[in-house]
Amino acid sequence: MPPKRIINSIQVLRGIAAFVVLIYHVSSYQKMHYSQAIFGDIFRIGFAGVDLFFVISGFIIYYTANGLIGKPTQFLSYWSKRSIRVFPIYWLVILSIQLLQWFLSKQLHVVHFTVEYDMNFWNTLKTYTLFPNHIAIDPVTWTLSHELYFYTLFSLLILSQRLWFLPIIVFGLSVHNSFFHPYGEPSSGFSYYNFLFSNYNIEFLLGCLICRYLEKIQLSVFMSLVVLLAALCIIGVWGYDVGDYDNFKRILVFGSSACLVLVSFLSLENAGIIKAPQSLILLGGASYVLYLIHFPTFLIMNKLPSVIGIKLDATYASIFNYMVILINVLLAILIHKKIELPLTTKLSHYFKGSNK
Numbered sequence: 580m581p582p583k584r585i586i587n588s589i590q591v592l593r594g595i596a597a598f599v600v601l602i603y604h605v606s607s608y609q610k611m612h613y614s615q616a617i618f619g620d621i622f623r624i625g626f627a628g629v630d631l632f633f634v635i636s637g638f639i640i641y642y643t644a645n646g647l648i649g650k651p652t653q654f655l656s657y658w659s660k661r662s663i664r665v666f667p668i669y670w671l672v673i674l675s676i677q678l679l680q681w682f683l684s685k686q687l688h689v690v691h692f693t694v695e696y697d698m699n700f701w702n703t704l705k706t707y708t709l710f711p712n713h714i715a716i717d718p719v720t721w722t723l724s725h726e727l728y729f730y731t732l733f734s735l736l737i738l739s740q741r742l743w744f745l746p747i748i749v750f751g752l753s754v755h756n757s758f759f760h761p762y763g764e765p766s767s768g769f770s771y772y773n774f775l776f777s778n779y780n781i782e783f784l785l786g787c788l789i790c791r792y793l794e795k796i797q798l799s800v801f802m803s804l805v806v807l808l809a810a811l812c813i814i815g816v817w818g819y820d821v822g823d824y825d826n827f828k829r830i831l832v833f834g835s836s837a838c839l840v841l842v843s844f845l846s847l848e849n850a851g852i853i854k855a856p857q858s859l860i861l862l863g864g865a866s867y868v869l870y871l872i873h874f875p876t877f878l879i880m881n882k883l884p885s886v887i888g889i890k891l892d893a894t895y896a897s898i899f900n901y902m903v904i905l906i907n908v909l910l911a912i913l914i915h916k917k918i919e920l921p922l923t924t925k926l927s928h929y930f931k932g933s934n935k
Contacts, residue, residue, distance in 0.1 A: 587855040588844035590863030597866035599628035601873045613893040630833040637786020649740040659930045672871045711774045729783045753780040757827040798846040810839035869911035
């Protein structure tokens, strides 16, 4: 199967999603410790960037691998590509976090960076394989467990089209689960049932359906702008009443908005209206790195003033955290260009050659 072209609007949206999640976490930290959010607290629903990520993931998987459906000989190739995309840079980030924490807390005895994990063999294995309910040394990596589960569901169709009923059952139970078994409900704690049939599966399916029927839902420029405006209105009117664990309400508001934004951007690009600047395309390319590094990076940077004896008030902390956001973006782009791209390219060539 020939390689698919890169869709610039997808890259832009991935960059936007990662950037929004970054601001959400930094602003939440600022609000928690200084009672003053940055950007006027409009990004307190920035966790919705995850919903956009999941919809985009469904689109990308179908776009890049739909030609493999019913071709079991392509199963290993499919998983090697997905694994190269997810694991190498993830392992580097996680290992770097652990080594840095060990060096700062155990060797330099800086108490600000002391973190204790029960990293026995089983927990270490779960963390490094992104097994559900792993110890999230990097707190955002719970989403990667869902990503791998999405890939698993799709790979069933690669093994055999006759297995189509299994993903259908999963998505059906996910709809049921969204109503009756709130994912992550504090009173019941984490359950593997809730993971397997989480509401996020619905967003993945929606992304696949958008890709599948994209040609039939191409919109005019005017309608694309109307749909984009509708998505922003949905977020503005109802988004601030949605919590992180609101399940069906989250899908209804943020999942639907993500779909509308995606369809709008794709239609506008197809019409030649969207001319994405290289800076946004580059940010989209670095979005995975940005997503992985932003949480530990902003936490470390926010502890540095205390380590060197500087006490920031709310105003200076806000200014400092605007700088933190910029540094995160620049660092992610640097790692993407100097480490992620060369590493994934070499691994792709290696596994491509070994499969011949």
